Amino acid sequence: MYIKRSWAEPYKMKMVELLKMTTPKQRKKAMEAAGYNTFLLRSEDVYIDLLTDSGTSAMSDHQWAGMMLGDEAYAGSRNFYHLEEIVKKTYGYQYLIPTHQGRGAENILSKILIKEGDIIPGNMYFTTTRLHQELVGGKFEDIIIDEAHDPENEHPFKGNVDLNKLERLIHKHGPEKIPYVSIATSVNMAGGQPISMENLTALRALTNKYSIRIIHDMTRVAENAYFIQQREKAYKNKTIAQIVLEICKLTDGATMSAKKDALVNIGGFLAINDWEVFEEARNLVVVYEGLHTYGGLAGRDMEAMAIGIRESVQDNHIKARIGQVEYLGQQMQFFNIPIVKPIGGHGIFVNASKFLPHIPQTNFPAQTLAAEIYLDSGVRTMERGIVSAGRKPSGENYLPKLELLRFTIPRRVYTQAHMDVIAESAARVYEHRKKIKGMTMVYEPKYLRFFQARFDRLNS
Numbered sequence: 001m002y003i004k005r006s007w008a009e010p011y012k013m014k015m016v017e018l019l020k021m022t023t024p025k026q027r028k029k030a031m032e033a034a035g036y037n038t039f040l041l042r043s044e045d046v047y048i049d050l051l052t053d054s055g056t057s058a059m060s061d062h063q064w065a066g067m068m069l070g071d072e073a074y075a076g077s078r079n080f081y082h083l084e085e086i087v088k089k090t091y092g093y094q095y096l097i098p099t100h101q102g103r104g105a106e107n108i109l110s111k112i113l114i115k116e117g118d119i120i121p122g123n124m125y126f127t128t129t130r131l132h133q134e135l136v137g138g139k140f141e142d143i144i145i146d147e148a149h150d151p152e153n154e155h156p157f158k159g160n161v162d163l164n165k166l167e168r169l170i171h172k173h174g175p176e177k178i179p180y181v182s183i184a185t186s187v188n189m190a191g192g193q194p195i196s197m198e199n200l201t202a203l204r205a206l207t208n209k210y211s212i213r214i215i216h217d218m219t220r221v222a223e224n225a226y227f228i229q230q231r232e233k234a235y236k237n238k239t240i241a242q243i244v245l246e247i248c249k250l251t252d253g254a255t256m257s258a259k260k261d262a263l264v265n266i267g268g269f270l271a272i273n274d275w276e277v278f279e280e281a282r283n284l285v286v287v288y289e290g291l292h293t294y295g296g297l298a299g300r301d302m303e304a305m306a307i308g309i310r311e312s313v314q315d316n317h318i319k320a321r322i323g324q325v326e327y328l329g330q331q332m333q334f335f336n337i338p339i340v341k342p343i344g345g346h347g348i349f350v351n352a353s354k355f356l357p358h359i360p361q362t363n364f365p366a367q368t369l370a371a372e373i374y375l376d377s378g379v380r381t382m383e384r385g386i387v388s389a390g391r392k393p394s395g396e397n398y399l400p401k402l403e404l405l406r407f408t409i410p411r412r413v414y415t416q417a418h419m420d421v422i423a424e425s426a427a428r429v430y431e432h433r434k435k436i437k438g439m440t441m442v443y444e445p446k447y448l449r450f451f452q453a454r455f456d457r458l459n460s
């Protein structure tokens with residue numbers, strides 16, 4: 001008999017956090033108070049929190065021990081030098097600017113590299129990244145392959161760049177109008193889909209031809225490396241650490257939200273190989289974040305980040321991390337719930353337009369589904385559709401092709417039994433899907449509206 005070898009977590013529990021179990025009546029009250037926006041729920045009222053994988057990881061005993069080694073000097077903290085050393089060794093980038101989180105790095109980088117009227121091509125937008133590009137007068141252009149916009153398409157590297165789309169943009173605007181190409185590894189908005197080493201290498205050759213930089217949104221680079229190891233033959237016997245380094249070497253600099261891959265609750269950085277950009281960034285960080293040796297972080301935060309980065313590129317860690325996401329995806333498919341395929345790195349993305357085909361996009365199918373799942377089980381998810389996409393600078397709504405509900409899995413936090421509860425809740429809502437009606441938006445903030453918008457249910 002062939003007995004398969006299951007993956008399991010390469011850690012055990014030493015402390016637990018007790019959760020509040022709510023009743024349907026309590027959840028109804030909480031959802032109404034939150035204006036049907038899961039971002040506005042109190043986390044106390046949430047049972048399993050899949051809002052985001054950002055800042056929600058469980059730190060290791062080593063990271064907690066590192067917190068006690070915080071050197072809280074205003075300038076020149078030893079934790080900064082430790083972090084700098086680890087970043088250089090793990091990712092290969094020359095110069096480091098710590099920031100309070102990813103968007104702090106995006107703000108500084110956009111201010112330095114983008115001029116009014118510039119074009120920034122990227123493999124699908126990310127909310128904060130694109131907003132910072134637009135705030136300094138740049139225009140984002142999507143150059144991801146068409147397959148990425150089709151939730152059914154099973155292309156193994158849906159994060160790839162369509163090089164023809166990029167070359168057309170270069171010819172149309174001229175290379176001097178393109179300060180850099182913005183490349184995300186494990187593309188968040190496409191469902192945590194990877195870019196291949198082959199594609200990144202070809203992109204490097206093309207951008208070299210026109211002397212255009214590649215800036216890497218490396219928030220989930222280790223998860224991307226896992227898919228390269230699994231799906232690109234030449235990388236089968238390479239370690240995650242080797243692949244991560246190779247990815248970074250193909251790019252000129254990076255912005256990082258350490259709240260994801262790097263297993264910390266707060267932190268980020270800008271890393272760059274170009275001395276002149278670094279000098280300017282080191283100056284600007286003082287204006288927006290803090291001195292260049294802490295960038296809005298405590299010494300202890302930098303220490304936890306340095307240790308987290310080291311743990312994040314361990315093969316066993318990534319295998320269990322993505323194994324858990326895949327397990328949830330398989331359970332969802334068992335219940336016939338339409339999900340984005342292939343299963344991505346940091347969560348399961350349910351195709352809300354297929355789940356609720358009778359609700360028009362302007363009545364927010366994914367936002368509606370988030371509310372229904374919470375009411376059913378206290379599981380909190382996040383909309384990634386028309387609400388997240390927001391409005392164009394002209395005021396019109398962006399109408400994204402993908403109308404998704406994200407079940408994001410925090411790292412090292414939940415068990416396999418939790419995954420079962422989540423899939424069962426989605427299945428229960430799926431059973432009565434035809435009775436579900438959409439919503440209207442009753443309050444819309446100006447920037448990144450998905451965080452604070454409020455909704456009302458139709459005919460209820």
Ligand SMILES: *Cc1c(COP(=O)(O)O)cnc(C)c1O
Pocket residue numbers: 054101102103104126128129184188217219256257258259260267268
């Ligand atoms: C989270 C995230 C960011 C922004 O980082 P913050 O730490 O939340 O400011 C940027 N890019 C991607 C792909 C992200 O997932």
